[in-house]
Each structure stands twice: as C-alpha cells, then as structure tokens.
Amino acid sequence: MSGSWTFLIAAHFLPLFGTCQSDEWVRHHIMLERGFHLLLTGDTTRALATWDSAFARLPWSGYHMFLATDAALVKGDTLRALGYLESVYRAGGQPLLNYSDPIKGLLARGFEEPHLGRLLHAMDAWAAQADSVWITALLEMEVLDQSVRSHDDPRMLRNDSINLARLVHLTEERGFPSPDKVGASFGIVHLLLWHHRGELGTDPQLDHYVQLVRKAMAAHQVAPAFLCGHYDFEAWVNKEPMPYGTLIGYFRHELEGVRLPSQEELDANRRRVGLVPIAWSAEVHDIPMDKLPFAR
Numbered sequence: 001m002s003g004s005w006t007f008l009i010a011a012h013f014l015p016l017f018g019t020c021q022s023d024e025w026v027r028h029h030i031m032l033e034r035g036f037h038l039l040l041t042g043d044t045t046r047a048l049a050t051w052d053s054a055f056a057r058l059p060w061s062g063y064h065m066f067l068a069t070d071a072a073l074v075k076g077d078t079l080r081a082l083g084y085l086e087s088v089y090r091a092g093g094q095p096l097l098n099y100s101d102p103i104k105g106l107l108a109r110g111f112e113e114p115h116l117g118r119l120l121h122a123m124d125a126w127a128a129q130a131d132s133v134w135i136t137a138l139l140e141m142e143v144l145d146q147s148v149r150s151h152d153d154p155r156m157l158r159n160d161s162i163n164l165a166r167l168v169h170l171t172e173e174r175g176f177p178s179p180d181k182v183g184a185s186f187g188i189v190h191l192l193l194w195h196h197r198g199e200l201g202t203d204p205q206l207d208h209y210v211q212l213v214r215k216a217m218a219a220h221q222v223a224p225a226f227l228c229g230h231y232d233f234e235a236w237v238n239k240e241p242m243p244y245g246t247l248i249g250y251f252r253h254e255l256e257g258v259r260l261p262s263q264e265e266l267d268a269n270r271r272r273v274g275l276v277p278i279a280w281s282a283e284v285h286d287i288p289m290d291k292l293p294f295a296r
Contacts, residue, residue, distance in 0.1 A: 025220050028057045029274030032064050037280045044071050048080070055087065060179040062093030066100070073102035080115065081106070082115050089122035092130055136189040137170055138177065145192060160195045167192060168209050176216035176261015183193040197233040225273040235259070243269050243294040245278050255293060262295040
C-alpha cells in the first residue's frame, strides 16, 4: 500500500466507515438511491413506493421529491404528485421545478385551484425557516464561480479560493449550509467543492472544510455519501482503487485509467455510506459490468 493511500485512509476514510452515521440514516439514503434506480429502469410504481418510505424519514430530499413529483404526474397520479410537490416547496426545492414540463403545466393552472392552494402554505413554511443569509451568499458565490471557468485564466483559481474561504467563514459563523437551511441552493455547495477535487491533503483550507463537513455528516445534516466523489477522485489522482466507485460515469470513456477494489469490497464500502450496489450504478450509466476494472 502506497504512502499516499495510507495517509488518505488515516485522514479521511475512517470516519465514513465508522459509527458516526446511524444504520437507519444510511438505510434510508440507500432507499433514495434504490428509488432513483427503479425510476431510471422503468419501474415507476416501485420507485414511488420506495421513495415514500424514504421520504418519511428524510424530509429534506428535495431533488428526489422533485423526481417523484414529475414521475407521478407522468404516471397520471395527480393527487400523489401534489403531496410530493407540497414537500418540495416545504423543503426549498422550488427552483428545481423549472426543469419539469409536467410540473410547470400543473402549476400553470394557478394557485386558486383547490388542491394547489395548499402549496402557498408550504412556501410560507419554507420562508420561515430558510437561512436567507446563506442562500444569498451561495447565489453570490455561484455568480463569481461562473464568471471565469477557463483553466488558462488565473482569475478562476483566485475565485475558487475566495469562494472556499467564504464557505469556511460562513460555516463557522452560521453552521453548515445543509439542505434544511438552503434548500435547492445546496447544489451550489457541491459545485464549489468539486472545483477543489484532487486537493485533499494539499490545501489546508480545504482539509479544514472537510472536517466541518464531517461534523455535519455526523449530525445527519448531509448525506453520508457527500464526500465520496472527492475521495474517489483523490484515489484516481494517486492511481489507487476508488473506494466507492462513484465516478465510473464521470470516467466512463476512460475506464482503462481507473482502478477499483474487488466488487465485494466495493459494495461493502458503498453500503456503509448509503449507496446502492455498483452493478445498479453501472446499469444506470449503461456500463457493462465486464468493463469495470475490479481488483486492479
């Protein structure tokens, strides 16, 4: 085992493999992933039933609730879709709705319709608990992030550094920007951190933020698999097996440069952080299992 890999395990992986994530918390995140897989493979009925069980324990599953709303409308189950849609509004997921024609068609009827009127109460409930300071800051950081995305322009790295410093400062001041505080803007946190992939162990500011993220994970404020993409990318940089295999879609056209543990070990790692078996992920990405580089 290489020295770099030993460092990564000691510094980053063990908390994910430990007991900071309750079995119930992990199990319900697996159900979210399972519902997503069922939906993408055409079993909408079972997908919605699986998500119903997960949503009962994970009320801030905005993206999956959005998918469930869209799927229920396509299926013709309008009343069920309205229940999901109410949860989407209550969880601050309203910006996601612009990506669904069926949902936009439903909302075009107007809130004066009997069942749609209750969405206004859900919007009020979200406004009462949302952290507007965090949301405004994240939107500002997104604008700065997207202002320059050319790797040949030194301003890009400067902007990424400015945004990371602001993430650290605001998290220490106001707490982690978890989905229950920032709703759909939580996707911006993913975006900003992804620009620092491959920098674990080399950027003290990033390493400090990872510690703050891990505290949020232990408090069940964020999904147990939140950091897995970073750990997998770090493994790829060091030419070591990806412990979770979350980036097989990202590297689908260059799998010859990817390494994975044995399938049994990989699936055990994935289970611990609320991910479905690698075969399910491969199916979603249309990757034949014999193309995955297990145990090399």
